[in-house]
Amino acid sequence: MKGGNQDRWEVDFSIELGDLTLKNPMLAASGTYGYGRELNNIIKTDEFGGICTKSITPLARDGNEPPRIAEVKMGMLNSIGLANVGVHAFIQDKIPFLQSLDTNIIVNVAGFTIGDYVEVIQLLEEIDGIDGYEINISCPNVKGGLEFGSSAKSAAKLTKTLRSETDRFLMIKLSPNVTDISEIALAVEGEGANAVSLINTLIGMGIDINSEKPILKNVYGGYSGPAIKPIALAMVQKVYHSVNIPLIGIGGIMNAEDVIQFMLAGATAVQLGTVNFLNPTALTEILDDLVAIAESKGIRKISDFKGRLKEWE
Amino acid sequence: MRVLSNEKIALNIYSLTFESTALLLESLPGQFVNINVDGEDSPFFRRPFSIADVSQDSVEIIYEVIGAGTWILSTMAAGDSIDIIGPLGEGYDLNFSGSKSILIGGGVGIPPLMFLYNKMKEQGIELQFLAGFKSVAHNYIPRRITNVQYSSDDGSLGTKGYVTDLLTESLLNNEVKHIYACGPEPMLRKVIEIADENEIRCSVSVEKVFGCGTGICMGCVIENSLKRFTETGRKYSLVCMEGPVFDSGDVNL
CATH class of the missing domain: 3.40.50.80 (Nucleotide-binding domain of ferredoxin-NADP reductase (FNR) module)
Known part of the structure; x- marks a missing residue:
C-alpha cells in the first residue's frame, strides 16, 4: 500500500461499500474526527478510507452543559449533546476542505424530528463532493433523540423518508441500547438503507463519591472505548446473519487485531472512534500492522477476511 | 520522543525533559503537551502538561504526582520512549x-x-x-x-x-x-x-479534563462571558484549542 520496501507483502486494501469504493476499510467515526481538518497536521486525513463528519443538525448547537466528558475504566463517557456548527455554516466553512480530500466524505446527520433530517439532507443534496450520509438515529445524549433508533417502526419510517430524498449512499448508525438490534437492522434494510454502522455508544453513568454527584452534568453519557468491543463484536456477528447489506463495525477498535476481529465477525469496513483521541496516528500504525497480519495468513486482499469466522466443531 | 531526564525537584514534584521535534521547540508559554502514559487501559485519556521551558534541543514539563498517570510518569527514566503530542493550545x-x-x-x-x-x-x-x-x-x-x-x-x-x-x-x-x-x-x-x-x-x-487535547472531542468546554457570547454567538469555548489561556473577560470561570 505505501510502497517502499520491495520485499513488503502486497495487500489490496480496497473494499466495496454499495456503490462506493474505499481505498481501505477504515473510516473515521463521527464525533471523533471533527470536520476532517483538526488533525490534518498530525495525520493526513485522506489516509482514511472515509470520513464520517461530526453530526450535523439544521441549526448550530452549543451542546450540553459541562462536565460533558469523563474518563472511566477502559474507556470514556461523553454527553457532548450534538454540538455542531449547523448545516449552513457546515456547507460554507467546512465542506470546501472536505471536498479537497482524496477520501470518501460521509456526512453524519442528526435531528429531533424527521423534518430536521430532511432539511439537512435537502441542503446537502445541492453540494458536490459528498459521497453519502450516515444517519444518527441513536445518539443517546439528547433528550428526545432516542426514539428513531429505539424501535424498528420509527427507524424504518425515518429511513423510508430519507431514501426518497437522496440517491446517495445511505447508512444507518444503529444504537446498541435496544432489545434486538437485528430487528432494527432488518427494518432499515427493508426501506432501502445501503449499509448499517454499529454500534453507537452504550448508555452509561459514573458517580463521584466525594461530591455524591454523577460525573456528567447530563447524568447519562455514551460509553465508548475498548471496554465496549466485546459487545460490539457480538452485535456485528448477530446482524451479519440477519441482513444482506454491508456492515461497518464500530466499538473500541484500538489496533489492527481489533479490525480483523470485526471483519471476521462480518464487517465490510470499520470505524475508528475513541482511539483518535488517544492516538491520532492510530490509522497509520493499523495499516502497517494489517500488512503483517495479512502476510502471516497468506492473504492478499483485505476483504477476504470478511465473515470468515469459523464455527466450533 | 526520548526522555532526557526525570528528576524529583520538590516534595512529590518532578521535572521531566525530553528530546524534541522542531515543532515542539517552537512552543510558546501557556501551550501544553499531551502525554499518553499508559496506552489504552487506565489511565485512559492522555494527560496534558503545560510547558515549563524550551531549551536548544529539549522541552521541560514539571508535574506533581497526584494519581496513576503522574505516578507512571514519575517512573520513567532517561532513554525511555515517551508518546507526546504538541505543542497544543493557545498560550499567553x-x-x-x-x-x-x-x-x-x-x-x-x-x-x-x-x-x-x-x-x-x-x-x-x-x-x-x-x-x-x-x-x-x-x-x-x-x-x-x-x-x-x-x-x-x-x-x-x-x-x-x-x-x-x-x-x-x-x-x-x-x-x-x-x-x-x-x-x-x-x-x-x-x-x-x-x-x-x-x-x-x-x-x-485554565485546567479542564481533556478527552483529546486536539479540539475534536469537544468535551473540555468553558462557558463564554456575555461579552464573548455576544461576539461569537457561541455559549462555550474549547479549553484545549481556544485556550488554555483566556482573557478573564472572555470566560466565566
Missing part, C-alpha cells in the same frame, strides 16, 4: 508592548509562568513574580528566576497566607497593566476579582 499573548506585568501562580500552576518569565526577561519587560506554595518543601522555582515573592499556607516560605494577598498588596504600590495567572480555580477566581476591581487586563490559564 506575547505582545507585551513594554507594559508592567505581574505573574501570579499557585502550586503546579507555576511552570507556564516560568516559561513566560524567560520570554519577558529576553525582551526586558518589567515584571513581578508572585508564587504561592503549600510549604517550602513544595517550592521548585529555580534560583535563576530572581525576585520572586513567595507565600505559603504554613508560613515556611515567604508570607503566610494566600498568594492573592500578595497581589492586593502589590497593586497598592505599583501601577500594573497586565496580570498573568495560572493555578487552582479558587485562586484564579480571586485574581480575576482583584484585576476587575483595579481594571487591569488579566490572562488566566
